[in-house]
Amino acid sequence: MDRKLASDLFCSLLMANHIMSGNQILSTISRAGIETIESFWKSHVNLMNADNLSPDQIDRFEKFRESEVYTKFETYVDYVSGHGIGSVDRLDPAYPGYMQNLTNMPLVLYYKGDITLLDEKKSRLCIVGTRRPSAYGRRVTREFSEILSRHDLVIVSGLARGVDTHAHEGCLSAGGKTIAVMPCGLDRIYPKENRDLFERIAKEGLLLSELLPGQDPVRKYFPARNRILSAISDCVLITEAGKNSGTLHTASFAAAQGREVFAVPSIIYSETAEGNLSLLRDGASVAIEPEDILAYLAKAVFFRELEEIKDVYDRKVLESKIKEDPDSITSDEVRRIVIDYLSSCEHSVDEIVRESGLPYRSVIKELGKMELEGSVTRERQKYVLTIRF
């Protein structure tokens, strides 16, 4: 039996049966001086006492101990791991840092597929919209998804009918990576007609859910799922959303979580896209072409890198390395030096070469690459850092 998975499942069960809240579990663990949830499972009987629980909670816990899930817990864990489902919890190093900082995030996430898609270095874009898109909405979704996944963006969506399905399909057809966040346990498929897509994402992408395996889709969980969609994404694109669409929940979660919201404009008479228009009126960014999103992400990624570079790279060490053997500097290091020069003010190639002592060839190769990426541009014959993509 997978102890880690077992502990995670157990925590989820406690929460699902209203015995303990996620925060309570965490504080109990920290008070007991345990570092991982795994040990919580081992010692839960000792911890589940009056010190930590209210009388009501103890009642419910007693009831839970009699239930079938508890008595046949090991069978349940085997069932879950047999479905290829893994778990990650907030005490794991693998739990994404960008979610740790948000409130109301699940204690445990279940997944199936390639968990590295949640890596902090990757850029993720959430594409969501109505379940009944117009031809326009379908086309926009596919086009954005295809083009943006070619630029190495991971496309996040909810595997629902309509826009979600097109977003996943567009991404897969362009050979990209996609993440589906499910409103049910990962042993369930919802909606049923997306079975093929579900299987494919499990193989080539990543399926995520905070719900226990075995949980059927319930309408009330749909909005809660949306908060995870936006939380794991760098920004959210709404291609087509009706007036009171659930998609708008995702948008408001995104705004609360500090994720940029993009909406694609449409005709003002279009009923299927009223949501888009009202989002735009409320200040969402306009996405007219995929480059709009790339430009925003490039900016975000660039500032993130800039901060990292300033932390990581020790200028003095590199300077002495240059003096010893200028050709031994790797292209990553050259990039760091170049960005360092350019972040103070604009420089010509000649100036960078002279001041850094790097060989001309390595500087120009790096600047050429950066120019293509859009992170520098030439102005008045000098290179300038840019945020344009």
Place this chain on the structure above:
Amino acid sequence: MTQISPKNARVKTLYLQGLEGMVAEVEASIFPGLPSFEVVGLGDSSIREAKERVRASIRSCGFIFPNQRLLVNISPAYLHKSGSSFDLAIAMAILLATGQVEQQVRDVVIYGELSLTGEVRPVPGSVSRLLCMENENEKTCIVPRKDMDEAYLLGVKVRGVETLMEAISVVCGYTNEDEIDPSYELDEDLPEPSVDISTLRGQPAALRAITLAAAGFHNMLLVGSPGTGKSLSARILQGILPPLTKEEKIDLLRVESSLTVLPKESISSMERPFRYVHHTCTPSAMVGGGRNAVPGEISRALNGILFLDELPEFSPKVLDLLRVPIETGEMKVSRNNCTNVFPARFMLIGAMNPCRCGKCLESPSECTCSPSMITSYQGKVSGALLDRMDIYCPLNRISEDSLLETMKGDYSPESLKWRNRVEEVWDRQFERCKDAGIAAVRNGECRENNLGELFRLGQKEMEYAAMVAHQMQLSVRGLQRMVRLSRTIADMDDERDVKTEHIVEAVSFRLPNWGEKK
């Protein structure tokens, strides 16, 4: 007066049409009647004046000028002809027609200008004429003595004469064929470069651009404030170009000799042409033209450098005329009923200030130009021409240290080393063309379309280049020019295949979107 017989005589001569040597026949006929002398056959005024020179030189050599009705026809009579090269042929035809000279040598071709005292003078167009002779080798060709220099270079057998009398003795078979003894030697070694490449201090970007331009024969645009070394860079570039090959030299001489009588030095020197064109240049002086269609600067820069300093000062009309020859490598000039094709394979080097006062790059605060002035100044060079520039070479003010170094002037010369390197890289390019079964050209002159195959780009590299071109919004031509430059960079690295890193470097030499456009 006694009847003189025979009354008719014919002599072949060579004349110049554009850059082509053409064979013409001069016929002289003598009729009884009132004394007169007519020349027919669409000659211009220089041919009409030939009458007087011929009359005087025949007399000064002690012969009798016929006191009868004399008619000279130059055929083909439907083509316009000009120039003083017909003098000698007319004189000879008259002497033969009057019977004062008896032709012993068959198939004579003869040309040259006559002085009043019977000296034979050289005329422009020697190389084209001699090349035309090459095809008719068994004929005896009598040319001005001066043209023997060119004949030696071309390997054409001719008889050089200095006077009308000498020409007559050749025709009569009195003198034997003389050994060709050139009065010069070909300079296999080029003169020392006027500016050494090591004088370019503290500007590695410009240095790289110049060497790449030379290594692939690429067009280049130099942009920098006044005094940053734009003209200097062009001179340096000239200094690192390898010598002309013999074929190239002959092509060049064909152009040069059509304009003037070549001095000896210009025949012997194997230096590549460097045409420094002033910005007041007219369209016809630039690309060729005029009433008789002579080649212009672009043809005179054949296989060398056409340097246009102060590019925005040129008339836009002149600059835009360059577009077609840059693409096709030749210039067609149509006049009357003939079309002349002048070769125009050259390396275009343009130099310009970034704005009228020249300060907007280095010290924008001191720049006195308004944004609209800057835009209009830069806009004088059309985008179409800029698109044809393979290399954009920025020149900047240099640092204090480098300034100090230039004052000291203790350089070790490096141009000769670079010249050898460039030659190696060219050979590599010629070799590749040979393998592909096409004419040997340098990368910058390559006009093939299947560059991916010819320049050895893999599938991945081609996709990368296309992606870059799309991102930089390059035209098809822009893409091809970028690929050619990538090939040169790879050649400089001794690489068989073009890699993505070469394409990346080529990107940095594409013209940036300049100006203040918002």
